[in-house]
Amino acid sequence: MFFRVQLLRGLFQPDICSHQMKEAEHIKGIWKRLALLLFTSLLIFSISAFFGIGNEALSKTIYELSPIEFETIKVLFGVGQVIQGVFISILLLYLQALYFWVFTAVVYKKLVIMQLFILTIYLIEQALSIPFHLLGIDQVSLPFSFGVIAQYLTENELIINFFSTITLFKIWSVILQAHYIKVLSEKSTQICLLIVIPINLFIWIIMALFPYIKVLL
Amino acid sequence: MNWKKWTITIFITLFLAVNFFLTYKKDSKIIKTNYIDEWTAVKEQDLILAKKKAGVITPSEEQYVYFDDKNGQFQEFLVKKGEKVQEGTPLFAYSSTDIESSKANLEAEITRLESELGSIEENITQLESLKTDLSAGLENEEEVASNDLMLIEAEIYDKELQMGRIESEIEKYNTLIDSNGKSLDNLMIKSNVSGVVKEISRNLKNPLITISSDQQQVEGILEEEEVLEITEGMKVFVTSPALKKKKESTITEISSNPIEQPKVNRKSQYRFSVQLNQDSEEEIVNGAHVDLKIIKQEVNNVLTVPYKSIKNKEAKSYIYVLQQNGTIEKRSIQTGMHVNQVQEVKEGAEKGELIVFQPSTLKNNAPFFTPLNTKEIETNLIGKMEKNEILRYIGRGFLSN
Numbered sequence: 001m002f003f004r005v006q007l008l009r010g011l012f013q014p015d016i017c018s019h020q021m022k023e024a025e026h027i028k029g030i031w032k033r034l035a036l037l038l039f040t041s042l043l044i045f046s047i048s049a050f051f052g053i054g055n056e057a058l059s060k061t062i063y064e065l066s067p068i069e070f071e072t073i074k075v076l077f078g079v080g081q082v083i084q085g086v087f088i089s090i091l092l093l094y095l096q097a098l099y100f101w102v103f104t105a106v107v108y109k110k111l112v113i114m115q116l117f118i119l120t121i122y123l124i125e126q127a128l129s130i131p132f133h134l135l136g137i138d139q140v141s142l143p144f145s146f147g148v149i150a151q152y153l154t155e156n157e158l159i160i161n162f163f164s165t166i167t168l169f170k171i172w173s174v175i176l177q178a179h180y181i182k183v184l185s186e187k188s189t190q191i192c193l194l195i196v197i198p199i200n201l202f203i204w205i206i207m208a209l210f211p212y213i214k215v216l217l
Numbered sequence: 218m219n220w221k222k223w224t225i226t227i228f229i230t231l232f233l234a235v236n237f238f239l240t241y242k243k244d245s246k247i248i249k250t251n252y253i254d255e256w257t258a259v260k261e262q263d264l265i266l267a268k269k270k271a272g273v274i275t276p277s278e279e280q281y282v283y284f285d286d287k288n289g290q291f292q293e294f295l296v297k298k299g300e301k302v303q304e305g306t307p308l309f310a311y312s313s314t315d316i317e318s319s320k321a322n323l324e325a326e327i328t329r330l331e332s333e334l335g336s337i338e339e340n341i342t343q344l345e346s347l348k349t350d351l352s353a354g355l356e357n358e359e360e361v362a363s364n365d366l367m368l369i370e371a372e373i374y375d376k377e378l379q380m381g382r383i384e385s386e387i388e389k390y391n392t393l394i395d396s397n398g399k400s401l402d403n404l405m406i407k408s409n410v411s412g413v414v415k416e417i418s419r420n421l422k423n424p425l426i427t428i429s430s431d432q433q434q435v436e437g438i439l440e441e442e443e444v445l446e447i448t449e450g451m452k453v454f455v456t457s458p459a460l461k462k463k464k465e466s467t468i469t470e471i472s473s474n475p476i477e478q479p480k481v482n483r484k485s486q487y488r489f490s491v492q493l494n495q496d497s498e499e500e501i502v503n504g505a506h507v508d509l510k511i512i513k514q515e516v517n518n519v520l521t522v523p524y525k526s527i528k529n530k531e532a533k534s535y536i537y538v539l540q541q542n543g544t545i546e547k548r549s550i551q552t553g554m555h556v557n558q559v560q561e562v563k564e565g566a567e568k569g570e571l572i573v574f575q576p577s578t579l580k581n582n583a584p585f586f587t588p589l590n591t592k593e594i595e596t597n598l599i600g601k602m603e604k605n606e607i608l609r610y611i612g613r614g615f616l617s618n
Contacts, residue, residue, distance in 0.1 A: 049589070054617045056250060056584040059543035062571065071593040072602075073610050078589060080614020087615075136580060138248045139618050143236040151247055152239060168229060211618065 005029040007037075010117040014176055018183035021110055030113060037119050038089065044127050045085030049078030053133045085126070092119050096199060100177075103195045104185040114180045118173050125169040140164040162208035174200050251545045251585035255574035259566045260521050266514040266556050268447065272437035272455070274505045277492065280410050281424035282308055289404070290314070291421055296414050303411040308426050311404045320397050327390045334383050337376055344373045434469070435491040435507055441484050444471065447511055453491050457507035460499055466491050468511065516554055520562045525575050527552070527560055536566060537573040539585065545573070547581040 003024030010017045021027075048054070055077050062070060096118070097111040104111075125144070132142055140147045140160060147164025154160065174196055182192045240247050284291060289311035296308050348369050412430040435455055439447060449471055455464040469492040475485035491509065501507075527550070528535045538546045550565030566572070573579065599607065 049614070051252070052586045052588040054586065055614075056543055056586045057613070057617070059539070059585050059587060060541065062539055062543075062587075063541050067590075067593045068595050068598060071590050072595070072598045074587070074589050075594060076599070076607060076610035077614035077617070080611040081617055082614075083611070084615045084617065133250070134252050136249050136251055136578065136583075137240065138250045138583075141240060141247045141249065143233055143240060148236045148239050148247060168232065210616075213616075 003027045005033045005113055005116065007033060007117060007120050010113075011120060011176070014179050015183075018180050021113065021180075022184055027109065027113065030109070030116075033116055034093075037116060037123065038086065041086055041089040041119075041123055041126075042082065044123055044130075045082045046078075048085075048126070048130055048133075049081040051130065051134060052078075053130065054081060054139070089119055089122070092122060096203075099199050100181065100195070104181060104187065106181070106184045110184060114177065114184075117176060117180075121169050121173050121176070125167060142167065144168045158208065158212075161211065162204060165204045165207045170200065170204070249580040249583045251579050251583050252588075253539065253545070253573055253585045254588050256539055256571050256587075257523060257526065257574050259562070259568055259570045259572060261518055261568050262521055262559075263515070263517045264519060264521065264554050264556050264559060264561055265512060266554060268443070268511045268513060270437050270439075270509045270511060272435040272491065272507050272509045274433055274493075274501055274503050274507060275436045275490075276412065276429035276503055277432040277434045277490075278410060278412075278430040279415070280408065280412070280428040280430065282406060282408075282426040282428070283423045284309075284421055284425040292404075294417060294426075295405070296417075296426070298414055298417045300414045301412070302408045302414060302428060304408060306408045307405045308408055308414075308428075309406055311406075313404055320394060323390050323394050323397070327387055327394075330383050330387050330390070334380060334387070337380050337383065341373055341376045341380070344369055344376065348373070429503065432495065433493045433501070433503065435466075435493060435509065437489055437491070437509060438476070439471065439487045439489050441486070444487050446513060447471065447489070452512040452515075454510040454512070455491065455493070455507050456510070457501070457505060459501050459505050460507070462499070464493060464496070466493060514554060516561060519553060520566055520568055521559045522562055522566065522572060523574065524555065524558050524560045526572050528576055536562075537576045537579050538566070539571040539573065543584050544582050545579050545585050547579070 003020050003026070005027065006017075006029075052074060055074055058070075058074055058077055061073070065073070093112060093115045097108060097115045100106065100111045100114075101108045128144070129139075129142055133139070137143070141151065142148075142164065145164045145167040147160060150160045150163035177196045177200075178189070178192045181187070181196060182189060185192070187195075239245060292310040292312040294309045296302060296306065302308070348366065351366050351369065408428055410428060410430045412428045412432075414426060415429045416424075416427040418425050435453075447468065449468050451468050453466050453468055455466060469490050471489040472487050475487055477483075477486070479485050522536060526536055528537075534550050534552050535547055536550055538548050540546050548565055551563040553561030553563045555561070
């Protein structure tokens with residue numbers, strides 16, 4: 001049975017898609033979708049870097065450097081940001097799929113396809129962040145994350161960072177992953193959650209600690 | 218199914234609403250950042266508030282020369298229309314025949330009076346001798362003689378009075394002759410100014426001759442509102458296609474009465490003049506139209522920022538300064554003069570400080586980030602940089618937030 005990878009269907013009709021994926025023997029359209037997503041991630045992160053989002057650290061040099069020098073280091077910084085974005089996208093695709101492959105018996109290819117959907121969600125989230133940044137909202141204070149509420153409840157930076165990585169989109173991803181794993185691996189709901197949640201939590205914690213890792217470097 | 222979707226939607230909407238509220242409410246302590254896409258530096262410059270007006274060159278003075286026929290008859294014009302005259306140049310002459318004849322008349326009168334005087338003197342001498350005769354014969358016929366004596370004395374007194382009157386009349390005529398003499402001197406009427414003869418009235422209507430002075434001025438018109446802001450003494454620059462260099466002068470006079478009769482439904486206009494110094498190098502004709510720049514206010518070497526960079530709130534003015542530590546500072550400033558798009562800053566800024574060009578809502582003491590300005594990038598510079606440095610910056614971007 002043929003299964004054609006269609007991103008939006010995979011996101012909004014997971015029931016149908018997951019069962020189709022399970023039954024399918026031939027899967028078409030992976031490379032196309034993969035290329036599309038990687039290209040889109042390149043685009044989104046380039047736009048974000050172009051607006052200078054995230055380069056606050058370089059603003060300190062505005063009096064020391066000539067305009068040309070200032071712009072040049074911003075470009076280099078932006079290149080680094082784009083590389084980071086694409087790198088994370090690739091990791092999200094293959095590394096998380098690897099983890100699931102280890103803990104379930106599902107075919108790796110199908111897990112990668114599931115991760116295509118997850119990547120789509122991630123890219124939507126990144127794209128939506130851009131206008132909020134331009135309006136003056138910090139990474140930590142994005143409205144679709146729990147960071148805002150966390151800022152009102154505590155002063156602890158670590159906790160705030162952690163809760164700011166938990167967004168509506170991430171919750172959506174977790175639910176989606178749990179669903180697909182359940183259908184593809186035919187394991188019980190409880191076990192699926194047990195597999196899905198830890199890896200995501202792990203990622204969130206790493207992301208929360210990331211600014212501090214930087215300082216060490 | 219729908220029920221499930223509805224709860225999810227409601228939950229999401231609620232969640233977002235709470236977040237938005239917490240972010241945008243007053244005194245929200247949410248961590249924010251500032252997107253600064255345009256900035257400029259505080260400059261030091263001169264500010265001039267000027268008003269442009271049009272003007273026309275006119276002579277400063279016009280001398281009007283009048284003909285008074287009491288002074289005599291008109292003889293002839295001594296200048297032509299358009300002729301240049303100096304101070305003291307004779308313009309026209311009265312005829313002297315009238316004066317001569319009246320002088321002759323007066324002299325005739327004097328002669329007549331003098332002869333009268335002479336005869337009266339003879340009279341008096343005769344009476345005197347009669348008196349002495351009578352006094353001599355008085356010893357013989359006393360009463361009758363003393364009466365006659367008194368009569369004679371009365372007559373002598375009378376005659377002496379007459380003499381007095383005649384002498385004063387002679388004096389009068391002498392004075393008249395003197396003044397006529399002076400009139401002779403005034404037969405030629407001379408010019409008081411140097412300039413050019415503008416008009417000559419050949420039919421002897423007054424003013425007989427009009428002379429426009431060499432001294433020139435620029436005349437212009439001020440509207441009613443402008444009179445409030447422009448005062449005498451303000452510096453003015455005069456420019457024109459006819460002048461090679463611009464001239465500097467001041468407003469010499471603003472008339473306190475409007476040009477036309479004041480009317481309620483019409484705006485009043487006022488004439489003003491700017492004296493021009495005689496310039497031997499450049500001449501400009503009367504009637505030429507020129508452009509005026511009236512300097513209302515001038516400050517030198519003051520700190521300025523673009524007017525758009527200032528935010529006014531409740532009678533206070535603020536600028537947003539890009540600080541060396543990478544954050545935005547909201548600073549209150551004292552403002553001075555405002556000319557077009559430029560605002561003088563009296564206090565609160567230093568030369569060379571960078572400020573946000575058109576601030577919208579910015580968070581005080583929050584960090585700022587700037588977009589890439591492709592115009593300023595030179596790829597050569599990247600080539601000139603050390604490999605290490607290039608990698609370092611890329612690395613920083615790779616490890617950002």
